[in-house]
Amino acid sequence: MVDVIKNTQIHCTYGCKSSKAVQPDVAGKMISKAKRPLFIVGSQILKDEELLKRSIEIAKKADLPVAATGHSMSGLVDQGINAKYINVHALATYLCDPNWTGLDGSGQYDTIVVLGHFKYYIDQVLSGLKSFSKIKSIAIEREYIQNATMSFGNITPAVHIEALDELIDNL
């Protein structure tokens, strides 16, 4: 098993409440079990083909609707997944609104999974969700995302890919 939960403590910079470090197998199972999940994929997936591939695979295998933020959409079109472009800051706003019916009109989400974002940006965006919503967030980035509910730690790109593969196995 790959260890992805190291180096979490030193980044406790946002105050009292920090995300729980999570291993890929557990993250995978949690994603599978979510009732109304949303996969939020950022534009950093375009910087690494392996990452892009995994993103698509996760969406497909777990049948996750995808919120394509930034310009990640340009890598996700015509890939046979249910992806829609949305600005991530706006998305987080809507996610805090119980009246929002989601990208597909079927209602608010209960779990979000984030991948492919700038660390600092997704951390900020999630800080809003952490404080003003009850949505569970699972960060499967290669950096520790303190404001997620659960997060991988700080790992190398190579370990990250390995971890995502393990996660996919557990979907």
Add this chain to the structure above:
Amino acid sequence: MVDVIKNTQIHCTYGCKSSKAVQPDVAGKMISKAKRPLFIVGSQILKDEELLKRSIEIAKKADLPVAATGHSMSGLVDQGINAKYINVHALATYLCDPNWTGLDGSGQYDTIVVLGHFKYYIDQVLSGLKSFSKIKSIAIEREYIQNATMSFGNITPAVHIEALDELIDNL
């Protein structure tokens, strides 16, 4: 063994660097091993006779010089220990000064042990030491002191007394 390291995470309120939770036996051994230790005893020991007793016992058994802060001195006079009154805020200032020669003129300290303080006050005082000195601080309070180098967690008064006894056994 008494568990004194629970409830540490939720008090990570001072930023990036938090104290390490420590068990009483380990703390005891560390105190014994210190080259130039100082036992900083606050006035809260006067609120509980059991605590006062343990304070004196620790000072005696480990032969620790005592900085009696607040009005703790009134409980420490004529107890056969080497205690001197000093204001804890001033003390912390001197502790950050490499030129200070200590309460006895023999030079700066390397390890301090704190007991009997208001949680918030000692946490502040230690935040200065944490940032501006290399002195190691061991908090054996019944509250988790985030800015110490090592600290007990948040425990009940009864468990605290038990823990101090265990610490004393390990001196």
Add this chain to the structure above:
Amino acid sequence: MSELTTGKFSMAISDLENVQITINNIVGAIEKEADEIDVEMGPTVKPGVSSLRDWDHNILERYNPVYTPMCDQCCYCTFGPCDLSGNKEGACGIDLAGHNAREFMLRVITGAAAHSGHGRHLLHHLIGLYGKDHPLDVGATNIIAPNVQLVTGVSPKTLGDLDSVLSYVEEQITQLLAAVHVGQEGASIDFESKALHGGMIDHVGMEISDIAQISCLDFPKSDDEAPLADIGMGCLDASKPTLIVIGHNVAAVTDIIDYMEEKGLNDKIELGGLCCTALDMTRYKTGDRTLPRAKVVGTLAKELKTIRSGIPDVIIVDEQCIRADVLKEASKLMIPVITTNDKVMYGLKDRSNDSIEDILEDLTTGKEKGALMFDYVKLGELAPRLTMMMSEIRKQKGIKALPTDEELKELADKCVHCLKCEVACPNSLPISEAMTALSEGDLSNFEVLHDQCIACGRCEFACPKDIDIVNVIEKSSQRVISEEVGKVRVGRGPISDPEIREEGVNLVLGTTPGIVALVGCSNYPDGTRDLFTIADEMLRRSYIVVVSGCSAMDLGMYKGEDGMTLYEKYPARFKSGGLLNTGSCVSNAHITGAVIKVASIFAQKNISGNYEEIADYTLNRVGAVGVAWGAYSQKAASIGTGCSRLGIPVILGPHGSKYRRALIAKPYEEDKWSVYDARNGSKMQIPAAPDYLLTTAETVEEMMPMLAKSCIRPSDNNMGRMIKLTHYIELSQKYLGIMPEDWYKFVRTETDLPLAKREKLLKILEKEHGWEIDWKRKKILSGPAMKSDVSAQPTNLKRLCKEA
């Protein structure tokens, strides 16, 4: 042009023939004129941010800035958050020391802005009512505004004169706030200088606020026999319709008092106040020593408790020190809230232009939870009428506030003793134990906690069982609360010139052992009673005790064994053994004002624009010490920092460490403890006291000897030093059980020694410190580090020395 003054003037046109005038220059001309009128003008008239920097660096050389960060990161800009732990640099290059100095400075100017923002509001309001030419009158003094004059060189005579001084204050605050911006100051020492500047400016802002209201609202004017007011939660008559006012700015309330008086409602409505508005309500129209119209409920710490009691029928808030959840809490109990100041608006609809009837309709039906009202005349009528109506309505609806006895027991039984409340409690109060006792029917633990609890409510958010812990404390303490009935002296305003003239010499020579100013807020480490203990002890020892704001209130809550409050027992005069309440938070300026006046009146120093010299005089010769035992607010940081620059040491309670920065000297750095003798520029050793300018103490007991030591000054004559040393030694023995270690360092000659103990002390000096004693004449032959020379003129400033 001789008629030109800074106030109103009439021009004889003939004088001005053939003169071209540019408006801005007229104003300039007048300022110059003012300068000329004054005999002498010091070097720093309206000092800028750097003008007094040399003085700051001078005192900071001895009094080291000590940082105890609240957080080891910075999150000011989008480079961050930056981890500065271990004094690392952040992305902009600032290190933890620099950032903390900046953080402290920001607290200081926030406090200064609160006071001067208050002053601006008040001044605008009062000028609107009384005109710019309304004369300033604060009692028997030639120095109406010592802080204003010291800093700006202006001797204001009218309300209008305060306007430009306030603009100066606002300019300085803006300059200081600018320096908070990322990429400005890089050196902590210069952030310190800026903080000191902000503190100084704060006293100007406070002074303006208070002299404006004293002059217009018939407050006591330097009155040493101001009346007494009722204080305490217990003094509210809950059977009457109750109107509660919370905040710091009396502007909105005067119209209510007037309306009630006019309509004969004084006996029909209970009018109570929390925080400084309460104090200023008692000052309103008591210049003639008639009894105050309003009752004082207490400080910020009583706000939540007062609301939770359900007693208020209407709440008015103005500004400062108001709990942010007043509207939320009040609404739960159907208490309408009226906001009256743009600093606190709670999102409420502005009803200033609506008819009173419409507003009454909306509030009594609960359609609106409150209203924003800037029209104070309208408010004057609205508030009392609404109170009468709400009282009826709330009675009819049977609004239930605190739990019943049964419910109380149930709540206690619900407790699972997880300790989360205690961890959340800012004072780590033993709630869990008290719950156990309560379950067994014993209220006493909670009765004790009631005094220690500041009713912040953090425990309730922490409780996994949703126990309303504040309610539990309050309900359990009903007996104690009903006995909270005390007296507070109505704020007297400034110290008069005759008082200074009488007492100045005693202070400078030390024969009056010192001034102890108990100021600041109600965030006490161990309950409000501590204040009584301090004042009682120091008054018995003939110190002058000056109080203001929250401290003035809490001090009045306790009675001695004789059943009297200290206010009833000690004279309100500025003299040895006097207990003076200057007034509300902004009245703190009269305490520094008194010190400035000592230099002016007793020592005949010019004070106009002469800050450095006066501060130097204070530091070296005036034995005054401030105590902000319950300091919580940024205003307290600001007031204290103003004292630091002026050379007055201040001790804070342990919570004060959370201001992040103290100024602490090192007695062991012996070269730091000398000054010049202004007579000839020679160096002279001085005692290491005060050994801080801003510090904290752990307990009241620890602070007692600190207070005595802090009043020791180089200028003490032998009698003075003897008196001060006696108190230092006695207080140390009484509260710490020991002789102070350093007592001998303050001895210059045998006559400095306490008479009763002289022989014994001489023996110790000989034996333990190796001093030579002539036992026959009982004289010290050698040993002291300092000489005794009452005519020496100690100063930190070389420029003031004759041969320099």
Add this chain to the structure above:
Amino acid sequence: MSELTTGKFSMAISDLENVQITINNIVGAIEKEADEIDVEMGPTVKPGVSSLRDWDHNILERYNPVYTPMCDQCCYCTFGPCDLSGNKEGACGIDLAGHNAREFMLRVITGAAAHSGHGRHLLHHLIGLYGKDHPLDVGATNIIAPNVQLVTGVSPKTLGDLDSVLSYVEEQITQLLAAVHVGQEGASIDFESKALHGGMIDHVGMEISDIAQISCLDFPKSDDEAPLADIGMGCLDASKPTLIVIGHNVAAVTDIIDYMEEKGLNDKIELGGLCCTALDMTRYKTGDRTLPRAKVVGTLAKELKTIRSGIPDVIIVDEQCIRADVLKEASKLMIPVITTNDKVMYGLKDRSNDSIEDILEDLTTGKEKGALMFDYVKLGELAPRLTMMMSEIRKQKGIKALPTDEELKELADKCVHCLKCEVACPNSLPISEAMTALSEGDLSNFEVLHDQCIACGRCEFACPKDIDIVNVIEKSSQRVISEEVGKVRVGRGPISDPEIREEGVNLVLGTTPGIVALVGCSNYPDGTRDLFTIADEMLRRSYIVVVSGCSAMDLGMYKGEDGMTLYEKYPARFKSGGLLNTGSCVSNAHITGAVIKVASIFAQKNISGNYEEIADYTLNRVGAVGVAWGAYSQKAASIGTGCSRLGIPVILGPHGSKYRRALIAKPYEEDKWSVYDARNGSKMQIPAAPDYLLTTAETVEEMMPMLAKSCIRPSDNNMGRMIKLTHYIELSQKYLGIMPEDWYKFVRTETDLPLAKREKLLKILEKEHGWEIDWKRKKILSGPAMKSDVSAQPTNLKRLCKEA
């Protein structure tokens, strides 16, 4: 009294016979006079904190404050730290939303204070040199100060007129800072209103700063052919003695330039600047289009790199955006630092009153690391002379800065690839990989990082091997740096009235697709080149691109395929396809100024004290959007927030999320997307654009279609809508690979559709959205939610409606 104006006036004494004058009233009278002179005065002349609250609540109803806290606790007062996570309340009763609104407000007023504090310094300096009566002249305009006039009703004519406006600004900032104090505002919505007030005030402060310096220092005055200046680290001639100036306030530097010119040193000394002082140095004395005397090195992101290069022989700093470690870093390389402003003093000795020779002695011998100098005439001589001397000395001493090639390799080999640097890096840059490549002799990774790296230095503090990573990046990128030679248009100042007259109609009808203002700092997510990409794209599409400050600099660093910078390629005129640099950070006021002038000149709206109406006009009719892609500072937050209140949407780069608060609307809340038609007060549906007032974008690619959409306004005519929609669709397809989901929502009629795609789009409308199409006439029969009616007068304000 007809001669009374707000400016200079001469009184004929005979006119005044038998008149009693109270000085303060004269000033009052003049203000009134000013009011009367203006044809019309709006309802909010010098608005207080709550005066525009209704407008704020109006826009906040649609544009929700969105909080993304940087920290879930509060540490303002000594009750704290309080855990507010999960929106809990702290000890004072404030919750996380309230606290974050307050935190944001504090950032805004910090920025506003920085600008207006700068303005105060500058104004004081310039009045000292040129007098209060010096006329304001900013070029061809009747509205010299649109922001000042809009907010305060004052039309300033002289330097002196700016003085009282600045006092108003300082009063407002103090009032807002007061509200930061604990126990003040309890509702986040009213902190929002206060933040918006602070943002508005900021534009007044900025405007004052810039029009003062334009009027006095021979800057270009609304010049659409201002010259070009050299920019880039590569343009410094390291062989010459080099004097580098860092900061934002040109006051201190003008004397240096004058001295150098007078002594013929222009060719002998390399004078370069970093940050806005650099920009303003290039504006100095270029009003006649002569070439600038100074070179621009770059933004804040180049400060550490410039120092580390060892090239500067002397560094002068003034204020704002200066790394806090300049003195520390410079000292290591024997570069003396001169501070010149009380906002940044670095603890250095004040040498203002010392002789130049003494100072030269102390600095050249290294006895002092730097000096504080407030005497700018002295500085003018000191700095160039010191530069010449230090150049010699530093050469002789063989000061070594960057590592040699060998050392570089050694440094790379030392790396243990622990990733700590990457974790510390604000942009998570792949340093570890680059080290590996470097070890193998490949510099290219670091060359790429050089553009992305903001040289903050956090990595170096994190490195367990003490590798000077910034030096490694810089040394590795010497080739790239040497090629950093670009051109930047010298700041032109305001947009002239003729330009507005010409372009206003196109903007309001949409036929010029929009104004894109690229402003703010250099904290880019992915390097400086992004700015070029944005501007290039938008200019090709005939948007007006306006730039200022850091953005203006970085934009000039890149060349297109034709080898030209965009400045060289596009006209500097306010017209479709124009690229305008207004100037430095304070010149941002000219961008809002231009928008205000559109309302004034094109729509003939009164602007004096008429804020709400103009903001409403802007929001509904002027297709302008701000981009602060590298926003890092509190000033950027403040500028952006001023835009928010004025109805101009602003997009920040992803780092901007760390300002903690955005204003984001919900397009799915359909009831929020309607306004009144001022012709009759009826409601009209409007497109959901802009759908934010302040938000962030993840990447430049994402932002491109956002920009186009953000310029869509209800007032677009069909041609205008068609043009805007075309760009929206094309940019979405180009950068996201898809048609935007909501494109059809902006279609009111077939003529709104892009001509080239009309048929195809009509088909989609029919098929996917169920619209009815008359295929014969190619007309839409039903479907659109909105009507197309160019004569409609969309407004959010009921009071402006005729039948309201």
